[in-house]
Amino acid sequence: MSVRRYRIGAPIPTESVVKDIPAEEGNLPGWKLQTDKEGIVSLSISMTPDTIVYGLGETLRGINKRGWLYTSNCTDDPHHWEDKHSLYAAHNFLLIVSEDSCLGLYVDTPGIVDFDIGYSRIDLLSIRLNDGAADLYLVDGFSAPRQIVREFRSLIGQSYIPPRWALGFGQSRWGYRSADDIREVVTKYEEAGIPLDMMYLDIDYMERFKDFTINRETFPDFDQFVQEMRSRGVRLVPIIDAGVKIEEGYSVYEEGVQNGYFCRKENGEYLTAAVWPGRVHFPDFLNEQARAWFGSQYRFLLDKGIEGFWNDMNEPAIFYTEDHLKEVFEGIEQYRDKNLDIQSFFDFKSLVGSVDNNPEDYKRFYHAYHGRKIRHDKVHNLYGYYMTRAAGEFFTRHCPDKRILMFSRASYIGMHRYGGIWTGDNRSWWSHILLNLQQMPGLNMCGFIYAGADMGGFGADATEDLVLRWTALAIFMPLMRNHSARGTRRQELYQFTQTAAFRNLVRLRYALLPYLYSEMMKAILQNDMLMIPLAFEYPADHRAAHVEDQLLVGGSIMIAPVYQQNAEGRYVYLPEDMTLLRFRSPEDFDREILSAGDHYVPCALHEVLVFLRKGHVLPLAQIPDDDTFRGSRDLKELPLQYLAFDADPAFYEMYRDENFERN
């Protein structure tokens, strides 16, 4: 058997795997198991200096996860620093590669799990099951890491397939307040000659932040607006938040209350929390009926011509709960009119500072899951997954033959069957360009192929050079979205001085789209990866194993973006001879054969480096250099050029459209 299951305790089911594998007797072979007095179970295994650990999906730090402690605990935290332990997702798959062994381990439990990968001790990998229970899936018997990944992926089922247009370029910003704001952005993109496929609608399109409503003042004729945008080649992609506003007469609220679809407290009352709309209830997505009901709400927008969504705030984020806020105000009393010393001053600050996403609040409410009442914190990591599943299941019922764009912030493995992912509220930091690259292989391993980061950075102020460099990476990401936060500097691609450079970068994205779409489809249909660490393709190359800033994208190319400010180039490691394609635009590029080994490669701000592998082909759509090309809808008619390095273009397997037509 290449996949074996070992059960520890009585884990709460997650419905993340699609195969029923009987549990083995005995303990996980090769691992040391310990259970402490509180029932917390630890598994550990030693690492040799050469051991590399991949996986964990959406996490911080490098492709090689060694040297840190990662906690699977879906968290709304916009401070993506090096020393954070959790982001928005829980992706408990590890791939442990040593010189003479290769091992996949999936820790399937909805509880909190700590992965101490050489943090406490540099030579020890230790996994802590805080709930003392998990199904452990061991994948071995292959010497190639990529084969382990494929076995694991076949265990968890085929990844979500987005519509082809979702590989177009999209613009977003928290701060577009009206249809006119959106129109203005689209017009400016048109004027700049920069193709555009999507405009994202952040929370302001809703009426007082109520899911499945439209602000009629700022979007006076939404149905018509959707069509107007479509006629300009642009699809609108609205946000959906997890919390449902408490408001008499609001149908989603009323229906949820009447049918008992919201999460309840111990005493049976619905939990009142607060997010953007103020006071909300949380739908119990884990409850099958509630899930079906919430999923069907998306119809409101589908009926208006909407074809894509992003699910947000579904960790769930909690600004405050009514109950805890009361406690805080009571707590403040003891500090009033006193001379605060340092201890009491910091206690006071921390009392108020810990109002949002307070761990105790996640113990205040319950789900009805598989017929049991389960406290939220025990299944916390499933919440975002099941929200997106609600939508996915509805789309399958409602329009089985149509692909709907869907991606989510919070997730757990299993959600990859229903939607993609974006990596949350990153920042306009140079280090986050590299993070964007480094997150992709882990996400791919865990089934998230349609994925990407907010290019240009969501928080903080961007600079022109940062957006140029980030765009030059993002053109390779399946999800290519420019998104930024209210209050930060505007960063639409027409906002800077080098508009022609931005235009050519986006045009190059579209030239690459036939390739990217084909390679994405192969990755999805073959349970494979699109964004691949060099080590997976060149397993005997010790140097390749430590390359942290280059990736293979599909079968034909390697990318090596510049992610350092004021750099005029970068070092690139070539595991074999490759053809360097230096693009200034889809039609303006040089070719140069570089030999295997190390190279310093200059790369100006307006250039993109693509390394074509020997024996491989890169198809490139010939994008007209005028204003006739506006986005993915204009792609189909375009001729293709085939760039080849010692290969016959005829052998390139192309996926042409959504019916999987190949040539």
Next chain:
Amino acid sequence: MSVRRYRIGAPIPTESVVKDIPAEEGNLPGWKLQTDKEGIVSLSISMTPDTIVYGLGETLRGINKRGWLYTSNCTDDPHHWEDKHSLYAAHNFLLIVSEDSCLGLYVDTPGIVDFDIGYSRIDLLSIRLNDGAADLYLVDGFSAPRQIVREFRSLIGQSYIPPRWALGFGQSRWGYRSADDIREVVTKYEEAGIPLDMMYLDIDYMERFKDFTINRETFPDFDQFVQEMRSRGVRLVPIIDAGVKIEEGYSVYEEGVQNGYFCRKENGEYLTAAVWPGRVHFPDFLNEQARAWFGSQYRFLLDKGIEGFWNDMNEPAIFYTEDHLKEVFEGIEQYRDKNLDIQSFFDFKSLVGSVDNNPEDYKRFYHAYHGRKIRHDKVHNLYGYYMTRAAGEFFTRHCPDKRILMFSRASYIGMHRYGGIWTGDNRSWWSHILLNLQQMPGLNMCGFIYAGADMGGFGADATEDLVLRWTALAIFMPLMRNHSARGTRRQELYQFTQTAAFRNLVRLRYALLPYLYSEMMKAILQNDMLMIPLAFEYPADHRAAHVEDQLLVGGSIMIAPVYQQNAEGRYVYLPEDMTLLRFRSPEDFDREILSAGDHYVPCALHEVLVFLRKGHVLPLAQIPDDDTFRGSRDLKELPLQYLAFDADPAFYEMYRDENFERN
């Protein structure tokens, strides 16, 4: 003239320069000057794509400062993110290097200054004088950047010279609570065979955080303890904070109040702020009498055998002011018992969140400076400088022939004559290893030669590999101190598994100390730099100009530290042939001549790469590999080895001791 002065408005004097240069008529040549309605003056100049901007001392981001907005406004902010604009210091010197020009500009004003170096527009450098006044010192007439630096440094006067032992290795932690805690650390260093010169005393050595007191419970016989440590080769270096505790009977408080030495509010009352001791008054270091008085307080510790200090919290940091805290509690009332919507909720959070270091608080108090009453915010950037000047002036009066160790957190140019600097509350982040390197040239340009970062990182949890790599860089920093915050993982060098590697790194530091001390003395006495960007030494080398992760240290060597986790080596650019010295210990190293150009150089966790320049010599003390060597006091007797690359060791100019004896 190589230095010209241009005056804008009527700037408040800073006493940062030591030469009296008459002001030129007219405007700064080549710069565009604008004054807005509020009297804010902007100076701007365009940049070509090749322009590189150096300087600004303690700031974030790269050696080349292009592409960001920096604000000179001394700030206590422990979040040293990429997108921050201010750190603890205000060092307003820029060095602008283009292909055919080289220009130094010192913007001398105690007010807030914004340096927009290609942030708003990628091709524009613009400087905003928020107070509308400054003395602008233009340094030009030289084609070599380093000559511009020397001219500027001769303008601002000779840098502070630390005692030779201050180049030893020091251990610190906020969290050592007693003499016994300190003893335990020293003992463990002894047991590990790791040399140690200094133990730093953070705030807990004081009695209730009162400056110039000793906690008699935890340090029962301090005088004896100082001697005990000295006999073990260890000097104690206590912290001094800016704020003086309000406490009846505490002599520093009483004297300050009686003599009017504290800063007052508009109404004449002393400002009451809070820092570690709770409620404090701030000494008016700008007032000459108050400064002399505060400086003389250091005698309390000098008399106990103390020979070094670090000045902290002197931006000044303000946890709260009594007046503002009252306003906050009044403000909270309006949020009580209300259903907080999102706007009011965030307003409430921000009301409490903005208690510390509130900009409005810096407008609540005044200084008596040059016979005038000046509101603090107008001279804010001088406060840390003048605190350290208080100490420095006293040391000169009290013990003119003795060097006292002194460094500070907040600073302004001018303070470099009285003390060194550490770069404040960094974190155990890999990116902060690189930041440490990148900050050094700017600091050196501004006169801060004795400088360094908290190695291993102050905030956040360190890992063994991070501390190893950081130590391998820190051994080249004049100030080599391992410091960490309460609540973070312990990171003394004996805490991990590879004690021998740590021991050899510290031993290597001591082997290098004769060289580092000599080169530091040359830098100080010749108004030159110790940590030098490659561009300054190889001005015709375009590639060298963009190297951001290597430095020349003194005249003989180049360093290229590994600062990426899990890396097994790194790329190094050699502007000329060099000898690679790969050290595993002072006595175990290989030599290899590498040719000019790019190299990938392996470097294991326990190794240090030193690149010896052609025609140069590196003296190396021969540190015995046993427990007889404990620190700098054992150095003098040791024989030296001279490593040379096509050079005659006899020509190396060595500074042997504190009397500047050379050979």
